Amino acid sequence: MLRFMIQRSLVALAVAVTVSVASFMLLHLSGDLATAIAGPEATSVQVEAIRVQYGLNQPLLAQFFAWGAKAIRLDFGNSFYFRESVIDLLAARLPITLFLGVVALAVALFVAIPLGVLAAVRRDTWIDRAALSVSVLGQAMPSFWFGLTLIMIFSVNLRWLPVSGNTTWKHFVLPAIALGYYAMPAVMRLTRNGMLEVLASDYVRTARAKGLPPRKILIRHALRNAVIPVIALAAVQFGFMLGGSIVIEAVFSLQGLGQLAWESIARNDFPVVQAIVLVLAMIYIALTLAADLLNAFLDPRLRQ
Amino acid sequence: MNEPVVRIRNLTLALPKGSDRPHAVEDLSLDLMPGKILCVVGESGSGKSMSAYALTGLLPRALKPVGGQILFEGRDLLTLEERGWRALRGRRIAMVFQEPMTALNPVMRIGDQIAEMFEAHGLLTPAERRNRAVALAIEVGLPDPGQIVRAYPHQLSGGQRQRAMIAMALALEPSILVADEPTTALDVTTQAQILKLIRDLQRRRGMSVLFITHDFGVVADIADHVAVLQRGRLVEQGIAETVLQHPQHPYTQALLAAVPSLVPPARASRADAPLALSAIGLTKTYATRGGLFGKPRVVAAVKEVGFEVRRGETLGLVGESGSGKSTTARLAIRLIEPDRGTVRLGSLDYTALAPRALRDERRRIQMIFQDPFASLNPRRTVEQIITAGPIAHGTPRREARARARELLDLVGLSASAAERYPNAFSGGQRQRIGIARALAMEPDVLVADEAVSALDVSVQAQVLDLLEDLKQRLNLAMLFITHDLRVAAKICDRIAVMHRGAIVEMRPTTDLFRQPDHAYTRSLLAAVPGLQAARP
The missing domain is CATH 3.40.50.300 (P-loop containing nucleotide triphosphate hydrolases)
Known part of the structure; x- marks a missing residue:
């Protein structure tokens, strides 16, 4: 197990290095940075000054190492737009997106897994069909529209929850439901299919032949095996939710990372964009690593 | 003569509509005698496995008993509710399956799976269960029992897995063991060991065994009584030796005649016919990649193999x-x-x-x-x-x-x-x-x-x-x-x-x-x- 963990962590580290190179290169391939920073009205003298100021006259490799050395210390420079350090911006925005993502994922899993199990156990009954309808609806409905509908019902008409903002936990309820519902169908269907397969397996028959009660068969023998691929999917979904929460953040006016990314792209605020890309990629890598380790813990065959 | 432990009377199992015949098993009557091994033999689709599942209440949902009785310990098992079956399964009637790899839960330790037998019926404390699991591993001849109970199924060989299955089935000293083709997936030398194990345990414990098989060789080795099934109907039953030596029903006779003899027919040598295929020094090694940082494992699948066919x-x-x-x-x-070696077709390389x-x-x-x-x-x-x-x-x-x-x-x-x-x-x-x-x-x-x-x-x-x-x-x-x-x-x-x-x-x-x-x-x-x- 320890060997597997070390191996897997080394792979994650290699991916992280590759990603940081890619995210660095991406910026430098998108055109002359100095011109972009200086803006359309700048003279060539001003552009040169900026080039020297930001070290853009250095060889690319030297720039990368300088940038990398800073990035490791979480120093991503200053935002062109806000004139404050990027890390402070991230520190303010990231927790909102992370919190939203975690709650949304929790909502998705707490609905999707039981629903998937139930749909499999009660296959071809009305429960199964209802679960399928719920998931198809989640796949078909645009998340901004669902978000707006929630606002209409619970905030405007019933006045139970606030319309927008991010000051209290109440502000996160509707966005988390909207975002979670978006992630739910895939998890639900994978759980259902996994359960169907496992319930038909020989070892579930063995468990029945032992005289085990249905609940123990379902959880210990069936779900324990069926949930393994779901974990990997959940990690990927969580990554998507962090990167893809832009729409939901816009609908609910949450000042999260998605909003910041969207605005920074529009403003050509490169240090911010670059830092967000890098941070999201690192979170993604960490998630995949965590999912792999959890899976290895659950499935001894993966530890080899 | 003793009373039978199990009496199956006129059992009829209906197949779903649209199957090739209306009943999986039709009007089947069998007696399982105490301390005896009854082999139910038949070809695929004969209904032999379904009669075994009927005895454990594990019939596929699509299959419904529509007639007859299965009498065991004074009750008709076909009238049991799921709760009644649960109390019986594993405790009075245990089962061993064909495919030991898939019949064991891949993510549970062998010892835990054995100990679960006791847990399922609320017996013993967790520590006692663990000790009993080791004792059972010893009884079924698993090597290094103290260690092997901590292993996962994929770490065992096919024969060891089947031993673990048997240990599990024996845990609660059931009076009946139902074995569904338990050696079919195993190599012939392993099969011989498992058959011997089942026979030894059956004698030591005085169990009755319902043994499902398609293989008359296995029947000859293990059965006291035989029942032959053809398309869901019992065509012949009796003492194993009698049925094997003097089959009465034409179907049994045909089945026995179809079993190839171990005495090969005399054959003329083809040594002077022209050469068609020759292999010279064929060698093939497989290296499994050990991941990005792992060491590869090398397996020599074929080593210096040479032959000629005329x-x-x-x-x-x-x-x-x-x-x-x-x-x-x-x-x-x-x-x-190949890594090395040559294959020739006639004179062609x-x-x-x-x-x-x-x-x-x-x-x-x-x-x-x-x-x-x-x-x-x-x-x-x-x-x-x-x-x-x-x-x-x-x-x-x-x-x-x-x-x-x-x-x-x-x-x-x-x-x-x-x-x-x-x-x-x-x-x-x-x-x-x-x-x-x-x-x-x-x-x-x-x-x-x-x-x-x-x-x-x-x-x-x-x-x-x-x-x-x-x-x-x-x-x-x-x-x-x-x-x-x-x-x-x-x-x-x-x-x-x-x-x-x-x-x-x-x-x-x-x-x-x-x-x-x-x-x-x-x-x-x-x-x-x-x-x-x-x-x-």
């Missing part, structure tokens, strides 16, 4: 799983490339052919595969399947079609089969289609990889006769891969015994069976089930 001759490659026989077959037809020339010459050596269900494309008609090869090699379409019909006739199918799809045929018929497909290429050499292993014994006999007949009529050379020594005795002129990637002994079939040289060959032969009953 026109009109069948060479058998015999061995247990992992012996390298299938890898050898795949090397011979160049499905995979087949190994040295460049891809383009290889495509032209491939028609000269053709393969028949093991699984008649997986090896035919379900979305192509039989005619398309048979003609695809010849057309690709330039035979005009019209000619290829006419030839396909001739071939279907040759393998004993009607020409009308050409328009149908594989799913319209039984396993044996599909294997005939596979043979016709191979023959359409007009090969010099046929490679048959376990070509009759998936077939019922009566169908197996027919396909073997067909292969023998074709070999003689078309003067083919045949490389016949099998794990079944009875089949090898019936069809092979010479046999090469493979063990751990190497040929340990290669001799004419009659000599090999009369006087095996190598210790491994002797152990293989000794393990063949039903030796006592090996009459001509």
Whole structure:
């Protein structure tokens, strides 16, 4: 197990290095940075000054190492737009997106897994069909529209929850439901299919032949095996939710990372964009690593 | 005489509508005597497994008991609710299954799975359960019991897994053990050990065993009583010896006659026929990648294997799983490339052919595969399947079609089969289609990889006769891969015994069976089930 963990962590580290190179290169391939920073009205003298100021006259490799050395210390420079350090911006925005993502994922899993199990156990009954309808609806409905509908019902008409903002936990309820519902169908269907397969397996028959009660068969023998691929999917979904929460953040006016990314792209605020890309990629890598380790813990065959 | 432990009376199990017959089991009456082993024998679809599942209440949902009784300990089991079954299962009636790999939960330790038997019935404390698991592991002969209870199923061999299953079944000292083909998935030497284990335990514990099998050799080894099922109906039952020696029903007689004898027929030597296929020093090593930072593991699948097959001759490659026989077959037809060594077809160096020339010459050596269900494309008609090869090699379409019909006739199918799809045929018929497909290429050499292993014994006999007949009529050379020594005795002129990637002994079939040289060959032969009953 320890060997597997070390191996897997080394792979994650290699991916992280590759990603940081890619995210660095991406910026430098998108055109002359100095011109972009200086803006359309700048003279060539001003552009040169900026080039020297930001070290853009250095060889690319030297720039990368300088940038990398800073990035490791979480120093991503200053935002062109806000004139404050990027890390402070991230520190303010990231927790909102992370919190939203975690709650949304929790909502998705707490609905999707039981629903998937139930749909499999009660296959071809009305429960199964209802679960399928719920998931198809989640796949078909645009998340901004669902978000707006929630606002209409619970905030405007019933006045139970606030319309927008991010000051209290109440502000996160509707966005988390909207975002979670978006992630739910895939998890639900994978759980259902996994359960169907496992319930038909020989070892579930063995468990029945032992005289085990249905609940123990379902959880210990069936779900324990069926949930393994779901974990990997959940990690990927969580990554998507962090990167893809832009729409939901816009609908609910949450000042999260998605909003910041969207605005920074529009403003050509490169240090911010670059830092967000890098941070999201690192979170993604960490998630995949965590999912792999959890899976290895659950499935001894993966530890080899 | 003792009272039976279980009395099955007029049991009828209904199949879902639209099946090929209305009942899986019809009007079945059986007695399971105390301390005896009753073998229920039959071919696939005979309903033998379903009668076992009925006794454990584990019938598939689609199958409904519609008549009869199963009397056990004063109750009719068919009237039990699920709760009543739960109290019975594992505790009074335990079960062992065919496939020990899939019958064990892959993510649970062996010891925990054994201990779960006690937990399921609320017996003992967790610590006592663990101790009992170790004790049971000792009783079923698992090596290093203290350690093995901490292992996961994938870390055990097939035989060890089946021992673990048996340990589990024995945990609560049930009075009845139901075993559904428990040795079918195992190698012959392992099968012999497991059969002995079941018999020993049954005697020591005085259990009754309902043993489902398709193999009369196994019946001869283990059964006290036999019941023969044909298409859901009981056709004959009685004392094992009587039924085996003096079968009364024509179906039983036919089944027994279809079991190949271990005394091979005399065969003329083909030593002066022209050489069709020769392998010289074939070696193939597999390296499994150990991931980005892991060490690769190297397995020598085939080591310095050499043989010759002449026109009109069948060479058998015999061995247990992992012996390298299938890898050898795949090397011979160049499905995979050897690390070293040469394959010759006649005088042609087949190994040295460049891809383009290889495509032209491939028609000269053709393969028949093991699984008649997986090896035919379900979305192509039989005619398309048979003609695809010849057309690709330039035979005009019209000619290829006419030839396909001739071939279907040759393998004993009607020409009308050409328009149908594989799913319209039984396993044996599909294997005939596979043979016709191979023959359409007009090969010099046929490679048959376990070509009759998936077939019922009566169908197996027919396909073997067909292969023998074709070999003689078309003067083919045949490389016949099998794990079944009875089949090898019936069809092979010479046999090469493979063990751990190497040929340990290669001799004419009659000599090999009369006087095996190598210790491994002797152990293989000794393990063949039903030796006592090996009459001509």
